[in-house]
Amino acid sequence: MNLVTVNVDTIRIGHPLPFSLRDESGVLLAAKGYVVDNRDELELMVGRRTNLFIDVTESESHHRAYVGKLHTLVREDRPLGQIAESQFSSLELASSRDTTGTGEPDWLDLQVQAHAMLRDSNPASFRDRLDRLQAQLSRHARLNPDGTLFALIHLSSSEVQLYSATHAMLVSVMCSLAAREVLKWPAEMEATLCSAALTMNIGMTELQDRLAVQKEPPSPEQRRQIDQHALRSVRLLEQLGVNDSCWLEAVLDHHTKTPGPLAGRGQSQRMARLIQRADMFAARLAPRASRPPELPATAMQASYFDENRQIDEAGAALIKAVGIYSPGSFVRLATNEIAVVIKRGANTTTPRVAILINRAGMPTGELIVRDTSQRDFRIVTSVAERDVKVKINLQRLLVLTKAPASDRLWQGQGR
Numbered sequence: 001m002n003l004v005t006v007n008v009d010t011i012r013i014g015h016p017l018p019f020s021l022r023d024e025s026g027v028l029l030a031a032k033g034y035v036v037d038n039r040d041e042l043e044l045m046v047g048r049r050t051n052l053f054i055d056v057t058e059s060e061s062h063h064r065a066y067v068g069k070l071h072t073l074v075r076e077d078r079p080l081g082q083i084a085e086s087q088f089s090s091l092e093l094a095s096s097r098d099t100t101g102t103g104e105p106d107w108l109d110l111q112v113q114a115h116a117m118l119r120d121s122n123p124a125s126f127r128d129r130l131d132r133l134q135a136q137l138s139r140h141a142r143l144n145p146d147g148t149l150f151a152l153i154h155l156s157s158s159e160v161q162l163y164s165a166t167h168a169m170l171v172s173v174m175c176s177l178a179a180r181e182v183l184k185w186p187a188e189m190e191a192t193l194c195s196a197a198l199t200m201n202i203g204m205t206e207l208q209d210r211l212a213v214q215k216e217p218p219s220p221e222q223r224r225q226i227d228q229h230a231l232r233s234v235r236l237l238e239q240l241g242v243n244d245s246c247w248l249e250a251v252l253d254h255h256t257k258t259p260g261p262l263a264g265r266g267q268s269q270r271m272a273r274l275i276q277r278a279d280m281f282a283a284r285l286a287p288r289a290s291r292p293p294e295l296p297a298t299a300m301q302a303s304y305f306d307e308n309r310q311i312d313e314a315g316a317a318l319i320k321a322v323g324i325y326s327p328g329s330f331v332r333l334a335t336n337e338i339a340v341v342i343k344r345g346a347n348t349t350t351p352r353v354a355i356l357i358n359r360a361g362m363p364t365g366e367l368i369v370r371d372t373s374q375r376d377f378r379i380v381t382s383v384a385e386r387d388v389k390v391k392i393n394l395q396r397l398l399v400l401t402k403a404p405a406s407d408r409l410w411q412g413q414g415r
Contacts, residue, residue, distance in 0.1 A: 003053040008046050011036060021045075022053045027210045030119070031112045031162060037122055044121060105140045107151045107394070114165035114198070118205040123241040134172070134194055141173050146327045146343045147401035148173055153328030154394060156286050157293050157385050163212035164205045167282050172197035174278040175271075177321040178314075183262075183274075189246075193271045196250035199242075200275060203232030215289045230255055250275060259306035262313050270314075277303045277315040295382040296329035324348045325372075327401060330383040334376060335359050338383055340392070342400045345373055353379075354400055356390045363390050369400065 013036055021030040029045050036042050117129040141148045152170040172194045179185040179193055207225050234252045249268035254275040262270045284299035306312035323344045330340050339353035350373035355364050370377040
C-alpha cells in the first residue's frame with residue numbers, strides 16, 4: 001500500500017468521501033462513501049493526527065474530484081485568486097448511493113454502511129443507520145439466505161479490509177437464520193438479537209480493524225481493551241440512546257462462557273450464547289495479517305462443541321441453519337473436482353456446489369452445478385480459500401444461489 005497525504009482541513013462535512021481515509025500505518029479510518037456528519041466526529045477520527053492518508057490507487061478519483069471542482073469554479077466565473085486557493089474541497093462530487101435496500105444487494109456498499117454505523121458517535125444518526133442496515137440484511141436473508149451467506153462468508157474469509165463491519169454482518173445473519181429457522185424464536189426477539197450482534201463490538205471497532213492488519217501479537221494495552229470491550233460497548237450504546245435491556249445484556253455477556261442447554265435461561269442470556277457461538281465461528285473464519293483463516297467446516301465444528309466438549313445447543317442450531325459446508329466455502333468432491341458451495345442442501349453435509357476446477361486440475365470454462373447428496377459427487381474434504389487458484393466473480397456466482405434446485409450449466413467466461 002502506497003499512501004499519500006490528504007490535509008484534514010479538506011474533508012467536507014456532510015458529504016460522502018470519494019476514497020477511503022487511513023492513518024499513517026494504513027489502517028482504515030473511514031471507507032469510501034462514508035459521510036462525516038459533524039466536526040466533532042471528524043476530530044474524533046483524527047485524534048492527534050495532523051494528516052490523513054489515502055492509498056495512491058485511489059488518488060486518481062481524488063484528482064478527478066479536484067479537477068471537477070476547478071472546472072465548476074471556472075464556469076461560475078469565480079475570481080482567479082479564489083480558484084488558485086481552492087483545495088481538495090470537492091468531496092461532495094462523490095456519487096451518491098442507493099441505500100433503500102429495494103434492489104439487489106451491493107455487498108461492498110453494505111460493508112461501508114456497517115463501517116459507518118459502527119463508528120457513528122452521534123445519537124441522532126446512529127439508530128437510523130443501524131435500522132437501515134438491519135432492514136436490508138433482514139430482507140436479503142429472507143429473500144436469498146444462501147446468497148447472503150455466500151457473500152458474507154466469501155468476504156470474511158478472503159480479505160482483511162473492513163473486518164469489523166463484515167464480521168458484525170456475518171454474525172448477525174447467522175444468528176438471524178438460526179433463531180428463525182431452527183430455534184423458532186419470535187420475530188421481535190430475533191430483531192433484538194440481530195441488533196445486539198451488529199453492535200456487540202462497537203466499543204472496539206477501530207481496534208478490531210487494526211488487529212486484522214497487525215502482524216504482531218496484541219500489546220498489553222490492546223489486550224486490556226479487548227478484555228473490557230463488552231462493557232465499553234454497552235456504555236457506548238447507552239450514550240447512543242439504546243435502552244433495551246435485553247439488547248444491552250446480550251452485548252455485555254456475548255463473551256461469557258456458559259455451557260449447557262438454552263432452556264431455563266432468560267432471553268438476553270439465550271441471545272448472548274447464540275452470539276458467542278456465531279462470533280467464534282466468524283472470528284476463526286477471518287484471515288489476519290498474522291495468520292491464515294481456518295477452514296469454514298473446521299470453524300463451524302469448533303462452535304458445535306461447548307467448553308466441556310459436549311454438543312452445544314446454540315452451536316448445533318447454527319450448523320443446522322448454515323450447514324457444515326456453508327455457502328461461500330470450498331470443497332473437494334469424490335470426483336477430485338474443486339467446487340464452491342452455492343446452496344445449502346437437505347442436510348448439513350450435502351449442499352449444492354459449482355465446479356471451479358475440474359478433475360484434471362484445470363479451471364472450468366463453465367460453471368457446472370453438482371448435487372453432493374449423489375454418491376458420485378459426495379464431498380470428501382474442505383479446501384482452504386488460499387489453495388483455490390481461481391479468481392472468484394462474486395456477482396456471477398451469486399446468480400447461482402438463486403437458481404432452481406435442478407442441475408444446470410452457467411455459460412460464461414468469468415469464474
